[in-house]
Amino acid sequence: SAVISQKPSRDICQRGTSLTIQCQVDSQVTMMFWYRQQPGQSLTLIATANQGSEATYESGFVIDKFPISRPNLTFSTLTVSNMSPEDSSIYLCSVRVTDTQYFGPGTRLTVL
């Protein structure tokens, strides 16, 4: 398994600003993922972040809005840029270990 921490756990932000979310894993992993869970919705994959290469974004998500860094095998950041109230969601990072994905506790973002 893997132990994953995220910072911040929650934040309230003003529209037009940006927030960077950090994800730290207790072991080296190749594949990290970022998901979003909008209110009352399921989890939706934003992008796959592999160390040493550009993140791969899913349909509907773009790098300018959600830039991702993956400087090493234990850490990643997701930035939510130029935020609007529609970005209010829980953002979760996850890692793949063998045949399972393990999730962090999530970051609850509210945009006013």
Place this chain on the structure above:
Amino acid sequence: DQQVKQNSPSLSVQEGRISILNCDYTNSMFDYFLWYKKYPAEGPTFLISISSIKDKNEDGRFTVFLNKSAKHLSLHIVPSQPGDSAVYFCAASVAGTASKLTFGTGTRLQVTL
């Protein structure tokens, strides 16, 4: 287009009885399935998985059944305990790996005393 569906948004079961949570999928390329449990203010916790080469996988109180022809899977919890009260998500992926998961909409399970 919701490729993974959990048609029951909620389920209430008495303690000690069996809980059955259902999940349907439409994408025939999905060949690996996982179930997660989620408490409020926490991330999803992995419960159990199944590959399409199997039709059943068991782990303690949790059993997952897969019916490929019907594109249907179910999670059985026996016996149900109050601590099982949570939202349960099924998730699916292709290529037999736990990458790029597509999640269902979730079922809220309430286990009553």
